[in-house]
Amino acid sequence: xxxxxxxxxxxxxxxxxxxxxxxxxxxxxxxxxxxxxxxxxxxxxxxxxxxxxxxxxxxxxxxxxxxxxxxxxxxxxxxxxxxxxxxxxxxxxxxxxxxxxxxxxxxxxxxxxxxxxxxxxxxxxxxxxxxxxxxxxxxxxxxxxxxxxxxxxxxxxxxxxxxxxxxxxxxxxxxxxxxxxxxxxxxxxxxxxxxxxxxxxxxxxxxxxxxxxxxxxxxxxxxxxxxxxxxxxxxxxxxxxxxxxxxxxxxxxxxxxxxxxxxxxxxxxxxxxxxxxxxxxxxxxxxxxxxxxxxxxxxxxxxxxxxxxxxxxxxxxxxxxxxxxxxxxxxxxxxxxxxxx
Amino acid sequence: xxxxxxxxxxxxxxxxxxxxxxxxxxxxxxxxxxxxxxxxxxxxxxxxxxxxxxxxxxxxxxxxxxxxxxxxxxxxxxxxxxxxxxxxxxxxxxxxxxxxxxxxxxxxxxxxxxxxxxxxxxxxxxxxxxxxxxxxxxxxxxxxxxxxxxxxxxxxxxxxxxxxxxxxxxxxxxxxxxxxxxxxxxxxxxxxxxxxxxxxxxxxxxxxxxxxxxxxxxxxxxxxxxxxxxxxxxxxxxxxxxxxxxxxxxxxxxxxxxxxxxxxxxxxxxxxxxxxxxxxxxxxxxxxxxxxxxxxxxxxxxxxxxxxxxxxxxxxxxxxxxxxxxxxxxxxxxxxxxxxx
Numbered sequence: 001x002x003x004x005x006x007x008x009x010x011x012x013x014x015x016x017x018x019x020x021x022x023x024x025x026x027x028x029x030x031x032x033x034x035x036x037x038x039x040x041x042x043x044x045x046x047x048x049x050x051x052x053x054x055x056x057x058x059x060x061x062x063x064x065x066x067x068x069x070x071x072x073x074x075x076x077x078x079x080x081x082x083x084x085x086x087x088x089x090x091x092x093x094x095x096x097x098x099x100x101x102x103x104x105x106x107x108x109x110x111x112x113x114x115x116x117x118x119x120x121x122x123x124x125x126x127x128x129x130x131x132x133x134x135x136x137x138x139x140x141x142x143x144x145x146x147x148x149x150x151x152x153x154x155x156x157x158x159x160x161x162x163x164x165x166x167x168x169x170x171x172x173x174x175x176x177x178x179x180x181x182x183x184x185x186x187x188x189x190x191x192x193x194x195x196x197x198x199x200x201x202x203x204x205x206x207x208x209x210x211x212x213x214x215x216x217x218x219x220x221x222x223x224x225x226x227x228x229x230x231x232x233x234x235x236x237x238x239x240x241x242x243x244x245x246x247x248x249x250x251x252x253x254x255x256x257x258x259x260x261x262x263x264x265x266x267x268x269x270x271x272x273x274x275x276x277x278x279x280x281x282x283x284x285x286x287x288x289x290x291x292x293x294x295x296x297x298x299x300x301x302x303x304x305x306x307x308x309x310x311x312x313x314x315x316x317x318x319x320x321x322x323x324x325x326x327x328x329x330x331x332x333x334x335x336x337x338x339x340x341x
Numbered sequence: 342x343x344x345x346x347x348x349x350x351x352x353x354x355x356x357x358x359x360x361x362x363x364x365x366x367x368x369x370x371x372x373x374x375x376x377x378x379x380x381x382x383x384x385x386x387x388x389x390x391x392x393x394x395x396x397x398x399x400x401x402x403x404x405x406x407x408x409x410x411x412x413x414x415x416x417x418x419x420x421x422x423x424x425x426x427x428x429x430x431x432x433x434x435x436x437x438x439x440x441x442x443x444x445x446x447x448x449x450x451x452x453x454x455x456x457x458x459x460x461x462x463x464x465x466x467x468x469x470x471x472x473x474x475x476x477x478x479x480x481x482x483x484x485x486x487x488x489x490x491x492x493x494x495x496x497x498x499x500x501x502x503x504x505x506x507x508x509x510x511x512x513x514x515x516x517x518x519x520x521x522x523x524x525x526x527x528x529x530x531x532x533x534x535x536x537x538x539x540x541x542x543x544x545x546x547x548x549x550x551x552x553x554x555x556x557x558x559x560x561x562x563x564x565x566x567x568x569x570x571x572x573x574x575x576x577x578x579x580x581x582x583x584x585x586x587x588x589x590x591x592x593x594x595x596x597x598x599x600x601x602x603x604x605x606x607x608x609x610x611x612x613x614x615x616x617x618x619x620x621x622x623x624x625x626x627x628x629x630x631x632x633x634x635x636x637x638x639x640x641x642x643x644x645x646x647x648x649x650x651x652x653x654x655x656x657x658x659x660x661x662x663x664x665x666x667x668x669x670x671x672x673x674x675x676x677x678x679x680x681x682x
Contacts (some may be wrong), residue, residue, distance in 0.1 A: 002674045034664055045560060051670065077419065077451065077621060078449075078450055078452075078617075079449070079450045079619065080450030080451045080452045081450070081452060081620045082452035083621075092510055108419075108420070109419055109420045109422070109450050109453075110420070110422035111420045111422060111566065113417075113621070135493070138583070140579075150643075150645075151643075151645040152574075152645065153645035154640065154648055156643045157641065164576075168579075176578065178579075180571075182572075206372075227567030228572065228573055229569075230648070231519075231568050231573075232569055234507070234521065237507075237517065237636070237640070238507045240636055241517070241636065245630055245631075245636075246618060246621055246627050247621055247622075247632075248622050251635065253633070255637070273452065280418060280589070281588075283587050288586050290586075291586045292582050295499065295582065295592055297496075298499045299495065299578070300490045301421030302495040304491075304493065304574075305571075307575045307578075320457065
């Protein structure tokens with residue numbers, strides 16, 4: 001740890017996040033929900049979803065992209081479909097508003113969906129997946145964002161980075177949880193190359209005129225590629241439809257048009273599907289779910305990794321020893337949020 | 342069309358498939374269901390899922406891999422979960438047995454699942470997806486098969502080629518339907534390279550000792566790779582769990598162990614999730630689903646392709662002009678199935 005770094009307990013991270021979010025004008029219920037996501041990011045070693053996000057949140061409030069005191073409204077649309085209208089606030093509180101109804105619907109029917117509408121996204125999907133997995137459910141979540149990614153065979157942006165997240169509960173072990181963009185790389189990765197003046201590999205994206213390029217700025221102005229060629233592109237389109245038109249919410253193209261150059265976080269919807277093992281397996285649920293362990297053992301036994309395990313391994317370390325944070329980041333956050341206060 | 346090819350109407354394909362399947366000993370209800378899948382394959386230009394599959398079906402019957410007269414049993418496990426026990430028969434009839442109950446459950450709850458257990462897989466998932474999309478539902482299907490594919494970061498087989506299929510209904514246009522393996526390539530593609538004595542690219546798979554190889558036979562004996570690196574690998578694991586332990590059915594490792602070297606089609610389960618737009622959107626369903634057309638237009642307007650469009654474009658041509666079939670294939674089928682008669 002250098003002089004430019006400081007060690008904070010998770011409690012200190014929480015207090016700092018809450019104080020900052022309160023100072024920028026977020027209503028108390030949003031402060032609580034967003035701060036927990038930030039603590040989870042720092043705790044699990046995902047700096048991009050930790051305290052750094054306070055800058056993003058402050059910007060979203062300052063530019064009017066987010067409604068800071070939105071009160072989400074819950075509605076049961078069908079016995080298996082829960083809807084929460086986030087009223088333009090951050091997604092975290094909307095998810096918390098719908099979570100228990102989703103869990104109840106999944107337990108009653110075996111499978112259920114939560115459609116979250118009209119929310120500002122600014123963090124990963126895995127905290128929401130984990131909240132369901134902790135309750136013994138299998139869960140899948142998708143969301144579009146801003147149109148930055150071209151379909152396979154094209155060069156112009158249509159899709160967002162459209163992440164897919166999935167979680168599977170494990171008895172006595174960290175759950176299997178993945179959460180990845182269907183773009184070839186994270187947009188932030190290209191941004192880091194641009195800031196460092198480094199070229200990007202030629203398969204990350206296209207220049208605005210559609211040509212191949214290794215210029216990070218050209219990719220940011222043009223279009224990113226999907227991962228995995230036409231398969232990744234098909235998945236990106238699936239995400240776009242499931243958490244856009246199917247739930248009556250914005251496509252990635254509509255989200256970026258609505259943003260109108262404010263460089264704010266994406267606005268739109270999110271679809272979460274929860275499956276209750278007991279609804280499929282009845283009394284045999286515990287025994288059958290345990291059979292999945294043979295698959296995990298076959299993966300880990302050859303030295304390969306089960307997604308989510310690295311984050312979970314860090315968790316007790318962070319809880320015991322705290323996390324290391326850049327002093328420069330804290331200064332930036334203090335500067336930006338004091339300006340806005 | 343050479344002398345080695347013959348043009349058949351779709352009616353002739355159907356009659357030929359039915360006669361052959363009857364001759365090898367399949368019960369009438371299975372003959373009907375399997376023949377329709379074969380007609381759909383030929384009609385849509387997917388030769389690998391057309392008449393060629395009669396050889397596979399005959400082999401599965403002859404080796405005792407499939408129960409030729411299995412009577413699938415339907416059970417409503419929860420209000421949103423339909424289960425069909427295929428009793429060891431081909432998957433097609435099991436799907437047909439559960440289809441209407443799945444559609445009804447999706448319409449009643451907004452979302453529902455069909456767990457198909459204990460069936461022999463030998464065709465693509467898209468015919469099942471299309472049967473749901475034709476009824477106005479959005480559908481997702483997954484199935485494991487035989488353990489042939491290594492996880493990212495490993496070199497030993499754990500997953501099957503574990504396909505994911507998805508469908509989205511479009512008013513007045515061919516539906517968006519994809520159906521792809523989460524392996525880097527289809528196993529049949531590697532088999533074709535082996536037969537032709539051609540090397541495969543070095544990122545298709547691993548030799549049995551875990552080394553990289555361009556030898557197709559070594560990949561077939563060793564392990565294939567997933568598509569899209571760790572992301573594709575995470576999806577393959579998701580498929581393995583959803584249509585394996587979650588529905589109380591075989592993993593890909595269990596399926597290949599059960600096969601015991603017979604080189605039969607995989608036995609196991611399939612999970613299909615159906616979502617009813619009306620359950621999410623109520624009266625606004627038609628209007629909101631139509632908004633998806635802006636996404637399709639943005640893709641097709643730049644010359645990129647929406648999955649499924651090529652198959653659908655071929656359909657009226659095949660219905661009008663019939664399809665071209667290899668005489669050698671028909672001779673092979675006749676030879677093999679006469680032996681078994």
